Amino acid sequence: MSAVSEAAVVRRPLAALWERYRRYRGRFVLAIVMSTVNKVADVVPELLIGAAVDVVVRGSGSFVADLLGVESRYAQLAWLAAINLAVWVIESASEYVAAVLWRGLAQGIEHDLRVEAYDHAQHLHLGWHESRTAGATLATLNDDVNQLERMLDIGIPAILQTALNVLLVGIVFAVASWQLLLYAFLPIPVIIAGSLVFQRRLEPLYDDVREKVSDLSGALSANLAGIATIKSFTAEERERDRIEEVSSAYRDTNLRAIRSSAAFVPLVRMAILAGFTCTLLLGGWATLDGDLELGLYSVLVFMTQRLLWPMTDVAEVLDLYQRGRASTARILALLAEPVTVPAGTRALARPVRGRVELRSVRAGYADGPDVLHDLDLVVPAGETHAIVGPTGAGKSSLLRLVLRFDDPRSGAVLLDGTDVRDLDWDSLRGSVGYVAQDVYLFSGTIADNIAYGRPDASREQVVAAAEGAAVSSYVESLEDGYDTWVGERGVTLSGGQRQRIALARALLREPALLVLDEATSAVDNETEAAIQRSLRVAGERCTTLVVAHRLSTVRHAHRIWVLDDGRVSEAGTHDELVALGGAYAALWSVQTGEGVA
Numbered sequence: 110m111s112a113v114s115e116a117a118v119v120r121r122p123l124a125a126l127w128e129r130y131r132r133y134r135g136r137f138v139l140a141i142v143m144s145t146v147n148k149v150a151d152v153v154p155e156l157l158i159g160a161a162v163d164v165v166v167r168g169s170g171s172f173v174a175d176l177l178g179v180e181s182r183y184a185q186l187a188w189l190a191a192i193n194l195a196v197w198v199i200e201s202a203s204e205y206v207a208a209v210l211w212r213g214l215a216q217g218i219e220h221d222l223r224v225e226a227y228d229h230a231q232h233l234h235l236g237w238h239e240s241r242t243a244g245a246t247l248a249t250l251n252d253d254v255n256q257l258e259r260m261l262d263i264g265i266p267a268i269l270q271t272a273l274n275v276l277l278v279g280i281v282f283a284v285a286s287w288q289l290l291l292y293a294f295l296p297i298p299v300i301i302a303g304s305l306v307f308q309r310r311l312e313p314l315y316d317d318v319r320e321k322v323s324d325l326s327g328a329l330s331a332n333l334a335g336i337a338t339i340k341s342f343t344a345e346e347r348e349r350d351r352i353e354e355v356s357s358a359y360r361d362t363n364l365r366a367i368r369s370s371a372a373f374v375p376l377v378r379m380a381i382l383a384g385f386t387c388t389l390l391l392g393g394w395a396t397l398d399g400d401l402e403l404g405l406y407s408v409l410v411f412m413t414q415r416l417l418w419p420m421t422d423v424a425e426v427l428d429l430y431q432r433g434r435a436s437t438a439r440i441l442a443l444l445a446e447p448v449t450v451p452a453g454t455r456a457l458a459r460p461v462r463g464r465v466e467l468r469s470v471r472a473g474y475a476d477g478p479d480v481l482h483d484l485d486l487v488v489p490a491g492e493t494h495a496i497v498g499p500t501g502a503g504k505s506s507l508l509r510l511v512l513r514f515d516d517p518r519s520g521a522v523l524l525d526g527t528d529v530r531d532l533d534w535d536s537l538r539g540s541v542g543y544v545a546q547d548v549y550l551f552s553g554t555i556a557d558n559i560a561y562g563r564p565d566a567s568r569e570q571v572v573a574a575a576e577g578a579a580v581s582s583y584v585e586s587l588e589d590g591y592d593t594w595v596g597e598r599g600v601t602l603s604g605g606q607r608q609r610i611a612l613a614r615a616l617l618r619e620p621a622l623l624v625l626d627e628a629t630s631a632v633d634n635e636t637e638a639a640i641q642r643s644l645r646v647a648g649e650r651c652t653t654l655v656v657a658h659r660l661s662t663v664r665h666a667h668r669i670w671v672l673d674d675g676r677v678s679e680a681g682t683h684d685e686l687v688a689l690g691g692a693y694a695a696l697w698s699v700q701t702g703e704g705v706a
């Protein structure tokens with residue numbers, strides 16, 4: 110699904126976020142209360158300036174004298190100073206509490222959303238991950254979530270501040286002079302109308318920016334993953350140009366958005382200038398005419414400043430809001446992505462035997478053609494079966510169905526007689542030890558990697574599994590042995606070493622069903638023979654399904670299924686198939702170079 114259509118899925122992302130995080134509402138309200146207290150306390154000093162001017166000009170007839178019943182100007186000013194001190198303490202304390210609350214809220218939502226989005230992503234169909242770059246998913250889980258945090262941390266408190274400003278200053282003006290209220294507030298409808306117009310213009314621009322971020326992130330992560338290929342083809346310059354192109358697209362889209370949002374600032378400033386000039390001039394004339402107290406006039410001039418200039422921030426806030434909205438839309442779209450291969454609810458009776466059956470299975474990928482056609486296949490419990498056939502015949506696709514990475518288009522896959530679609534993950538994947546064609550080792554020690562499927566395994570069990578995969582003597586030859594760090598920041602293992610560690614990882618689980626997809630393709634013949642011997646021992650305890658190109662790997666299997674273009678073309682033991690003289694026999698004679706075994 111493209112980023113644009115993703116963004117379109119969630120129409121009102123912030124409302125959806127509000128619904129989703131009900132548990133944060135209490136803290137949200139408290140943060141608003143604290144910001145309000147802070148803002149009120151923030152306005153008071155300006156009123157105190159007016160009151161001080163009033164005290165100096167009118168003495169015992171001042172507003173403060175009336176209010177406190179204090180005659181002396183000195184005492185009145187001392188009172189004002191005391192009030193100022195108290196207000197300052199309240200302002201500072203509330204500012205601190207509000208900042209902690211807003212940041213805590215932003216961090217909390219950011220954290221929850223990131224973890225929820227990641228968790229959802231890992232439950233999505235493998236095909237979903239294969240249809241987009243890892244970098245694009247990373248951009249959503251990382252950049253988009255950070256963007257949202259900025260909006261929550263900076264944007265929302267700023268919007269609130271501005272709104273409170275307008276309200277509080279509005280009250281002061283309303284009490285002082287209705288006329289001046291009108292003049293000072295003149296710019297506000299212009300600013301609001303302008304915001305709405307700009308918001309509508311910015312929305313698609315920021316959706317586009319988020320899409321470009323995702324493209325860039327995807328291109329960068331793909332290139333870093335393929336750095337060896339880039340180097341081997343001396344394609345550095347070409348790839349640099351390609352990244353430059355994607356980065357330019359991002360820069361240009363961002364600049365377009367920035368140009369639009371920046372155009373808002375002069376509009377706001379012009380409106381502000383008009384409002385401020387009106388208050389300054391008309392308020393001054395009214396004071397000269399004796400219609401307005403001097404103290405009040407000075408307060409109003411200060412207040413107009415305080416009301417209007419922060420409005421220039423509206424543009425920045427709008428920018429944050431739009432970026433945050435576009436990012437939220439993408440995260441929520443990811444969370445709205447349906448889990449198309451949901452777990453079933455049935456548990457298998459223990460011990461699981463590992464009997465596999467495919468009944469009239471038809472399968473394929475996305476909208477593509479069928480890659481498996483009406484396939485029937487049975488692997489009785491405890492037996493070792495092999496699947497062989499030319500490249501692209503559908504061998505890995507068949508294994509994917511057994512692990513339920515995909516579901517068949519029709520027909521059924523059964524484990525111990527139960528449709529795998531009905532099984533919970535623990536019964537299905539918990540019973541399977543799988544070694545994929547592309548081995549993936551996590552960043553961690555060799556022992557951590559072997560124990561990945563059974564983190565509570567003892568060192569003895571880890572070593573036994575390593576022995577089963579014929580990798581123990583290699584590991585023991587390393588300086589740090591099983592504590593050697595591998596994966597992204599560790600030693601680089603050879604293809605065969607990686608395969609054997611992955612095999613040890615699968616064996617340690619003592620699975621009911623061992624599924625090996627070209628699991629020993631990268632090891633030498635001698636090592637393979639060692640692995641075969643230990644697999645035969647392991648095979649006595651479990652059912653094994655092996656895909657292999659090298660037929661020597663599978664010649665001892667109880668049954669060999671030859672797949673051709675998604676159909677079983679031959680099946681039988683090695684000897685039966687060689688005797689049959691078909692595709693298998695031909696392949697065997699090519700591989701041994703001697704015709705028959």
Ligand SMILES: Nc1ncnc2c1ncn2[C@@H]1O[C@H](COP(=O)(O)OP(=O)(O)OP(=O)(O)O)[C@@H](O)[C@H]1O
Nearest residue numbers: 239474477480498499500501502503504505506507
């Ligand atoms: N993730 C995928 N998305 C779309 N098509 C796929 C995917 N994986 C495999 N295919 C297609 O399905 C067909 C069978 O592929 P599969 O990997 O199952 O073959 P295979 O027999 O395991 O081949 P090989 O021996 O080369 O590993 C191929 O035509 C392939 O292009």
